[in-house]
Amino acid sequence: xxxxxxxxxxxxxxxxxxxxxxxxxxxxxxxxxxxxxxxxxxxxxxxxxxxxxxxxxxxxxxxxxxxxxxxxxxxxxxxxxxxxxxxxxxxxxxxxxxxxxxxxxxxxxxxxxxxxxxxxxxxxxxxxxxxxxxxxxxxxxxxxxxxxxxxxxxxxxxxxxxxxxxxxxxxxxxxxxxxxxxxxxxxxxxxxxxxxxxxxxxxxxxxxxxxxxxxxxxxxxxxxxxxxxxxxxxxxxxxxxxxxxxxxxxxxxxxxxxxxxxxxxxxxxxxxxxxxxxxxxxxxxxxxxxxxxxxxxxxxxxxxxxxxxxxxxxxxxxxxxxxxxxxxxxxxxxxxxxxxxxxxxxxxxxxxxxxxxxxxxxxxxxxx
Numbered sequence: 001x002x003x004x005x006x007x008x009x010x011x012x013x014x015x016x017x018x019x020x021x022x023x024x025x026x027x028x029x030x031x032x033x034x035x036x037x038x039x040x041x042x043x044x045x046x047x048x049x050x051x052x053x054x055x056x057x058x059x060x061x062x063x064x065x066x067x068x069x070x071x072x073x074x075x076x077x078x079x080x081x082x083x084x085x086x087x088x089x090x091x092x093x094x095x096x097x098x099x100x101x102x103x104x105x106x107x108x109x110x111x112x113x114x115x116x117x118x119x120x121x122x123x124x125x126x127x128x129x130x131x132x133x134x135x136x137x138x139x140x141x142x143x144x145x146x147x148x149x150x151x152x153x154x155x156x157x158x159x160x161x162x163x164x165x166x167x168x169x170x171x172x173x174x175x176x177x178x179x180x181x182x183x184x185x186x187x188x189x190x191x192x193x194x195x196x197x198x199x200x201x202x203x204x205x206x207x208x209x210x211x212x213x214x215x216x217x218x219x220x221x222x223x224x225x226x227x228x229x230x231x232x233x234x235x236x237x238x239x240x241x242x243x244x245x246x247x248x249x250x251x252x253x254x255x256x257x258x259x260x261x262x263x264x265x266x267x268x269x270x271x272x273x274x275x276x277x278x279x280x281x282x283x284x285x286x287x288x289x290x291x292x293x294x295x296x297x298x299x300x301x302x303x304x305x306x307x308x309x310x311x312x313x314x315x316x317x318x319x320x321x322x323x324x325x326x327x328x329x330x331x332x333x334x335x336x337x338x339x340x341x342x343x344x345x346x347x348x349x350x351x352x353x354x355x356x357x358x359x360x361x362x363x364x365x366x367x368x
Contacts, residue, residue: 034158037165041149044168048142051179055135062131062186066117066124074116078109078132079139099296126238127185130365134182141175174321181325185239190366192324192332195317196269197367199339200233200360206368210235213250217242225347227264229356230255236364244268244359245289245297249304251357256308264354266305267313267346269339270361271332274318281331282318283338285346290314291361301359315342 056075063071083105086097109132113125120128145164152161184191190198203222210218212235220231230251234242248266255261270290274280289301289312305312317335347356 034153034156034161037158037161038149038153041145041161041165041168044172045142045145045149047172048138048145048175051175052135052138052142055131055138055179055182058182058186059128059131059135063117063128066120066128068116071116074112075132075135077112079136081105081109081136095296095299098294102296123188123238126240127188127365130185130239131182134178134185138175138178141171145171177322177325180322184325184327185365188237188239188366190328191326191363192319192328193271193362194328194364194367195271195319195332195336195339196360196362197233197236197364198328198333198360199269199336199343200231200358201236201367202336203229203340203343203358204231214243214246216240217244217247219247219251224356225344226352227347227350227354227356229347229358231358231360233360233367234362234364236367239363239365241361241363243297244291244361245293245300248357248359249300252304252308252310255355262354263308263310263357264350265311265313265346265356266301267315267343267356267358268301268361269315269317269343269358271324272316272318273324274320278318279331280319280323280329281335283335283342284316284318285342286314286316288312288314290316291359313346315339 056079059075059078060071063074068074083101086094086101088094109129110125113120113128117125117128145168148160148164151157152164181191200220203224204220205222208220208222210220212218213232216235216238218233218235222229222231232244232247232251234240234244252263255263268288268290270292272290272292274282289298289305291298291301302312304310317332317339319329319332323329323332343358350356
């Protein structure tokens with residue numbers, strides 16, 4: 001009897017081993033992994049789709065509030081607008097080519113809104129542009145995740161599916177931040193990225209009068225530690241980042257070439273992504289142009305400083321990506337005092353007859 005039971009156990013074990021071997025040989029484990037991972041991705045894809053649709057609906061409702069009866073076609077065109085990267089195999093004049101592409105995009109979106117809501121204020125139009133950009137970003141993330149999911153399923157590419165599943169939590173986190181940021185911008189509140197413009201506003205004082213130097217960009221004149229200072233920022237309280245690179249370049253040409261004045265230093269102030277574990281609002285100092293730009297604005301500041309031999313300093317306020325696009329935290333507001341102290345320390349290192357240019361980089365939403 002015991003021998004019979006042992007034989008049955010051995011036979012079942014061998015059969016089970018054979019079945020498992022055949023399933024592995026036929027790739028069942030990969031198909032099973034694709035099924036499980038695809039199911040998890042679809043659940044998160046539904047979340048991304050909801051955020052994308054919500055952002056579109058909020059933008060539609062905002063445009064309706066500005067008097068546009070049928071904003072859906074405008075939103076559809078805005079979120080699907082694209083910019084083709086310039087040829088980078090031959091980098092000669094790539095900055096000029098990038099300039100014209102970004103200017104074309106900016107003028108097209110702003111012109112579209114000017115046509116459909118001509119009576120809206122400048123602030124309202126700038127917020128509408130930002131809302132379209134956020135809705136476009138969320139829609140693009142959803143479409144790309146859906147694309148790679150379907151591609152992985154069609155080709156039975158379990159490695160692609162697993163990679164997509166691994167990076168989805170990070171994409172969801174960023175998408176949630178953008179989704180929350182839309183509400184902040186629609187309400188016209190200052191965001192963390194406004195640390196640079198807020199620094200300029202604080203240095204200039206509430207009664208200082210802005211002078212427009214280039215499109216969507218202004219400067220103030222003030223005195224810091226007995227030195228004359230020109231403070232540059234995006235015009236506010238509109239939701240835009242202006243053109244600080246063009247502004248620095250234009251102002252330097254005016255001061256040095258036309259008026260023959262001596263500029264002792266250029267200081268850029270901007271928000272910067274912190275590393276995990278670093279505190280929000282930490283202020284650090286370095287050299288270079290502190291500006292999160294793909295090239296055209298940043299290179300103008302660097303070239304202008306190099307052409308005239310002017311020291312280029314950078315002061316940054318550290319924060320996470322979410323904190324940069326959400327309502328400005330108290331830690332960031334408190335950091336502005338530290339930034340102004342750093343600026344005053346730097347200014348003392350140049351002669352009193354020298355001029356300082358300070359560029360507050362960032363979005364001026366809610367900041368005059």
